[in-house]
Amino acid sequence: MTTVANGVNVQALLEARDALKGAPEAAQFTWRASSKWQNGVHSTTTVRDFFGLGQEQSHKAESVFEADHPAVFAAEDNGITPIEYLLVGLAACLTAGVASVAQNRGIQLRSVESTVEGRHDIRGILGADSDVRNGFTDVKVTFTIDADASRQEIEALVAQSQKRSAVFDALTNPTDVTVDVA
Amino acid sequence: MAEVTEFIERFAKVTGAPVRTGTNVTSLRPTDDGYHVTTGGGEIRCRTVVIASGACNRPTVPRLAAAVPASIRQLTPFDYRGPTELPDGGVLVVGASATGVQLAAELRRSGRPVTISVGEQVRMPRTYRGRDVLWWMDASGLWDQRYDRIDDLERARRLPSPQLVGTPERATLDLNALTAMGVEPVGRWAAVRDGRALFSGGLRNVFSLADLKMERLLDTFDAWARRNGRDADVAPSERFPPTRVPASTRLQLDLRSGEIATIVWATGFRPDYRWLDVPVLDEKGRLRHEGGVVDGPGLYALGLPVLRRRKSTFIYGIEDDAREVVDHLAGHLAAHR
Numbered sequence: 001m002t003t004v005a006n007g008v009n010v011q012a013l014l015e016a017r018d019a020l021k022g023a024p025e026a027a028q029f030t031w032r033a034s035s036k037w038q039n040g041v042h043s044t045t046t047v048r049d050f051f052g053l054g055q056e057q058s059h060k061a062e063s064v065f066e067a068d069h070p071a072v073f074a075a076e077d078n079g080i081t082p083i084e085y086l087l088v089g090l091a092a093c094l095t096a097g098v099a100s101v102a103q104n105r106g107i108q109l110r111s112v113e114s115t116v117e118g119r120h121d122i123r124g125i126l127g128a129d130s131d132v133r134n135g136f137t138d139v140k141v142t143f144t145i146d147a148d149a150s151r152q153e154i155e156a157l158v159a160q161s162q163k164r165s166a167v168f169d170a171l172t173n174p175t176d177v178t179v180d181v182a
Numbered sequence: 183m184a185e186v187t188e189f190i191e192r193f194a195k196v197t198g199a200p201v202r203t204g205t206n207v208t209s210l211r212p213t214d215d216g217y218h219v220t221t222g223g224g225e226i227r228c229r230t231v232v233i234a235s236g237a238c239n240r241p242t243v244p245r246l247a248a249a250v251p252a253s254i255r256q257l258t259p260f261d262y263r264g265p266t267e268l269p270d271g272g273v274l275v276v277g278a279s280a281t282g283v284q285l286a287a288e289l290r291r292s293g294r295p296v297t298i299s300v301g302e303q304v305r306m307p308r309t310y311r312g313r314d315v316l317w318w319m320d321a322s323g324l325w326d327q328r329y330d331r332i333d334d335l336e337r338a339r340r341l342p343s344p345q346l347v348g349t350p351e352r353a354t355l356d357l358n359a360l361t362a363m364g365v366e367p368v369g370r371w372a373a374v375r376d377g378r379a380l381f382s383g384g385l386r387n388v389f390s391l392a393d394l395k396m397e398r399l400l401d402t403f404d405a406w407a408r409r410n411g412r413d414a415d416v417a418p419s420e421r422f423p424p425t426r427v428p429a430s431t432r433l434q435l436d437l438r439s440g441e442i443a444t445i446v447w448a449t450g451f452r453p454d455y456r457w458l459d460v461p462v463l464d465e466k467g468r469l470r471h472e473g474g475v476v477d478g479p480g481l482y483a484l485g486l487p488v489l490r491r492r493k494s495t496f497i498y499g500i501e502d503d504a505r506e507v508v509d510h511l512a513g514h515l516a517a518h519r
Contacts, residue, residue, distance in 0.1 A: 162387040173372040173380075173382050174375060
């Protein structure tokens with residue numbers, strides 16, 4: 001099992017799973033982002049701290065994300081659109097899942113690439129047609145994986161990565177969202 | 183059915199054990215040297231007890247059922263008797279294991295529009311290479327796989343029942359068969375919001391997980407036949423088309439529109455231990471046991487999912503389990519004379 005090297009510490013994850021089985025309170029995490037309006041539809045969001053394992057935690061470094069709209073939306077394009085960040089999250093989460101499952105199943109990966117396409121009918125957000133939703137019409141992810149495994153095993157990796165993906169779940173299932181004014 | 187009744191009656195005769203029919207156990211509590219059992223027909227004192235009351239005593243219904251508008255009739259498989267007793271109109275069957283697919287097919291045949299909400303499921307062909315799939319489970323030794331040799335026992339014990347139905351035609355009743363009949367699949371039911379049922383957009387993935395697992399199972403059967411020189415006894419190897427994903431699946435359904443008149447919850451069952459006054463349940467209400475040896479002296483269990491083998495819940499499958507559990511029981515009696 002440990003003869004493959006995908007760089008995922010599966011042993012630590014398995015130990016964490018066992019430890020948290022008996023300690024559900026330590027398993028409660030809160031992820032946070034702080035956003036600040038710049039100008040127009042441009043905003044800057046930073047991520048650094050989170051809560052987990054019963055205490056405040058911090059990333060090694062703060063990450064900064066610029067969000068804006070492109071020129072075709074008559075904006076300055078200082079960064080990607082907010083909905084594109086969902087694609088970033090989905091691709092990153094599924095890729096992490098593929099690597100973890102491969103490590104756990106003893107499959108050596110050589111390359112894992114994916115493209116994520118979110119089809120979007122913008123008549124929804126423009127209010128041009130009330131029957132069109134605001135969000136994605138649908139999302140399609142295509143993986144190209146080179147690994148020491150059969151096609152069936154690779155398909156199983158991708159299927160399992162969706163089964164255990166936080167972002168796949170967040171995109172495919174409704175989430176209770178509260179937006180307040182402080 | 184008659185064969186099963188006869189089998190059990192003959193078993194009662196052969197063992198000579200006193201059988202008290204129509205007698206409910208209302209309480210089981212520990213005493214200094216065993217257990218005290220209260221039943222509808224008197225008290226019993228005993229040194230050991232084998233709990234064989236099954237894993238399917240109560241239907242499980244998810245919490246979101248409470249948010250369903252009152253205009254919709256809700257049924258569990260325990261309430262369901264047949265399509266004629268349902269109000270006119272569409273039916274939403276929740277769950278696509280054995281119960282869900284069978285009820286969806288029966289309701290669709292009665293002419294009703296049927297929608298089925300599908301989460302993780304176990305797909306199986308009724309027959310494979312000319313033999314019943316259960317013949318393969320038995321012959322290949324899969325059913326004999328022991329609980330202490332299974333990587334993820336927790337998952338094996340929670341596995342949904344396979345999409346199988348027993349009919350004279352031995353027809354396969356998977357989701358392809360249901361969609362061919364006109365049943366509409368939707369994703370796992372995730373929430374009710376403003377009177378609307380919201381379904382998961384992950385239907386494709388639960389389909390491919392089920393397809394991949396079935397492929398692996400059939401590969402196991404093929405490998406066994408090849409290894410044991412049985413290829414000539416069975417028909418050639420075959421593969422089945424993947425579960426068809428509809429061009430577009432509905433992500434929500436207005437429960438107040440009248441489209442759905444009835445919801446059938448085929449969302450599983452759980453055991454009923456309300457009569458068990460012994461602290462042997464875990465935080466999820468499951469019996470704590472190691473291969474049927476319950477975490478209480480002289481207390482045993484039989485007939486629970488993968489108790490000691492994959493076949494533990496089958497009448498035929500209980501024989502080996504019973505032998506081993508009773509060995510332990512006899513040892514307990516001998517040691518506590």
